[in-house]
Every structure is written in C-alpha cells, then in structure tokens.
Ligand SMILES: Nc1ncnc2c1ncn2[C@@H]1O[C@H](COP(=O)(O)OP(=O)(O)OP(=O)(O)O)[C@@H](O)[C@H]1O
C-alpha cells in the first residue's frame with residue numbers, strides 16, 4: 001500500500017509515517033478476513049448489497065440520531081434549502097455511509113461520494129464542489145484524512161458557498177471566486193479527534209454513532225434474513241446478535257456464515273443451537289470476541305500484568321498495526337468494560353482479567369489478588 005501523508009491535529013508524529021489507507025478485507029486472504037472484522041468487504045458497496053437500508057424506516061436503531069435527522073431533512077425541504085452539513089463519527093460498520101445515502105434519498109437529491117485521501121489537490125475539491133447542483137450531497141468518507149491545503153478551501157465553501165482560488169504566483173497571482181450552489185456536505189470519520197477544529201465547527205449537525213444493543217442487532221439479523229430468504233428463529237437471531245460486537249456489518253457477515261453452516265449440517269433453518277455451534281467453530285466466543293481480541297486481552301493481562309501498557313507496546317507484542325488495534329479492537333473492549341484507557345496506558349478490568357483466563361494474581365491491584 002502506498003504511504004499516505006496524514007495531516008491532522010493531535011496525531012502522534014511517529015504515527016504520521018504509517019499508512020492510513022482505508023482498509024478493506026482482502027477477498028483471497030482468510031487470515032486477514034476474520035468474520036468479526038468490522039472493516040468492509042470488497043463487495044459491500046456493490047449495487048447488489050441488498051442488505052443496506054435505503055430509507056429512514058428501514059434503518060434499525062440509533063433512534064435519537066434518526067429523529068434529529070428526520071426533522072433536519074423535513075425542515076430543509078419545507079424551506080427549500082439544502083440540509084445543513086452533517087458529520088458522522090463512530091467505529092467502522094455502524095452505518096455512517098448508509099445514513100449519508102439515506103439522507104440524500106429522503107431529501108430527493110443526488111449524492112456524490114469521495115474520500116479524504118483521494119482529494120490530493122485543492123483543484124480536485126474545487127472541481128467536485130463546482131459540479132454540485134442545489135441541494136445535492138457531497139459525501140466525504142474518512143474526512144479526517146483530507147490534506148490541510150485542500151481543507152482550507154472547504155471553510156468558505158461550507159460557510160459561504162464560494163471558493164476563492166488563487167492562480168499564478170507573486171505579482172502575477174490572481175484570486176478567482178467561484179460561486180457554488182447551496183450543497184450539503186456529509187462527512188464520515190472513525191476518528192473525530194483527528195479532525196481540525198475549524199472544519200469540525202462548520203458542521204451544523206454532528207452525530208456520534210454508538211454500538212448497537214443486542215436487541216437492535218437481532219432486528220438487523222431478522223431483516224437481513226428476510227431479504228436473503230433464510231429461515232431463522234428468535235433464539236437464532238438473538239445468538240448471532242449477541243456475538244456481533246454491537247456492529248450491523250458483523251451481524252450480516254455472521255448471518256451469512258451461519259446460513260452456510262445450517263445448510264450443510266442441518267436443514268437450513270437457523271436455530272439458537274445451530275448459530276452457537278457455527279459461530280464457536282468460526283472462533284467467535286460468547287461475547288463476540290475473536291482471536292485478535294483475545295490475543296490483545298491475554299497479552300495485556302499476562303505479559304503486562306494487566307497494564308498500564310502503551311498501545312504501541314501492545315501492538316508490537318501482538319504483531320499487529322496499532323491503528324487496527326485502536327480503531328477495531330479497542331472500541332468494543334472498552335464498550336463492554338474489559339479494558340480501560342488511563343493516561344499511563346491501557347489496563348484490563350477485573351472482567352477483562354476473568355475473560356482472558358489469566359489468573360488475576362498477576363495483576364497486583366486486582367480484586368482477587370487482594371483476597372489472597
Ligand atoms: N442501522 C442499520 N440497520 C440495518 N443495517 C445496517 C444498519 N447500519 C448498517 N447496516 C449494515 O451494515 C453495513 C455497513 O454499514 P456502513 O457501510 O454504513 O458502515 P460505516 O459506518 O460507513 O462503516 P465504515 O466506517 O467502515 O465506512 C451496511 O451495508 C448495512 O448492510
């Protein structure tokens with residue numbers, strides 16, 4: 001993968017050298033394609049992705065976000081204005097791209113999609129912006145990776161719907177002002193902290209997407225099973241939901257795996273027992289953790305005595321990219337309370353110790369150790 005220059009605030013300079021390309025799973029690399037990977041499949045954005053909801057009504061969960069968006073879209077329509085600029089942030093696979101498409105569809109306008117790292121030159125951005133018609137949506141995925149030089153053009157584009165483009169150098173330089181149509185910028189990021197303050201402030205609507213509850217995921221599974229024409233009972237969809245790391249993308253992937261298993265080993269109907277058997281055989285445990293999550297936990301518990309340990313140290317020990325650990329592994333472990341982040345580094349909690357299977361005696365501050 002080509003090395004990319006990363007511009008943004010709050011980045012550890014040593015991390016800037018690392019590639020930050022949006023990773024998708026390699027279709028032919030089973031090792032790199034664990035079933036619990038929340039990063040997209042290469043085929044996910046294909047037109048055949050029948051599972052992606054296309055309207056507010058089909059979108060499961062995130063009630064507060066939906067309620068607010070529905071009002072924003074309806075209000076903009078009745079004023080005959082573009083929807084305010086929207087920023088979505090949250091871990092991979094929770095529905096940011098899906099929501100961007102839904103907003104444009106519900107508003108009845110076209111969506112143009114691009115991503116931060118592909119906007120290399122200011123001219124790329126100016127070209128995109130000047131092609132937008134009134135009310136159209138420009139969706140920028142991985143918006144935290146827009147180069148700073150390009151980002152500066154977005155400030156006036158977002159605020160005043162114009163760009164001032166400077167041509168030539170020195171005394172020959174001229175400023176050309178392009179008037180833009182009123183458009184809606186929708187940005188998505190897994191790392192809101194890396195967005196610069198001026199850019200973040202120009203979004204009228206900012207939403208954080210959180211992990212889904214098991215009940216919501218069970219509804220996602222049932223909806224997808226209906227679309228894929230798979231028979232599944234309530235216990236079966238609950239079992240898949242429970243092991244999906246709070247992430248609809250994973251729920252859909254696990255459903256496909258369990259469907260195959262049910263077809264080959266049973267009569268094709270997914271029950272709780274079949275789902276549990278299939279997922280355990282895929283290495284997905286009852287909390288929805290996979291090999292890398294467990295490796296992270298046991299490394300922190302065993303080799304670092306429960307922590308605190310720095311992210312880069314853990315990454316080196318488990319031989320994994322620190323960005324993957326930070327974006328993919330840690331958010332869910334934090335969410336379910338198996339680890340905590342402290343100024344001194346990552347630490348396991350008592351439940352993390354218990355789940356890792358490492359005796360807590362090694363962690364001197366732990367509850368069990370204090371009992372001994
Ligand atoms: N609320 C939802 N209801 C039903 N299915 C959903 C929902 N959210 C996401 N999905 C499913 O999960 C898949 C992944 O969602 P999406 O691509 O929108 O995630 P994302 O947040 O953009 O992820 P990334 O950060 O990797 O770009 C979708 O194709 C869709 O099938």
Ligand SMILES: [Mg+2]
Nearest residue numbers: 096097141188
């Ligand atoms: Mg996306």
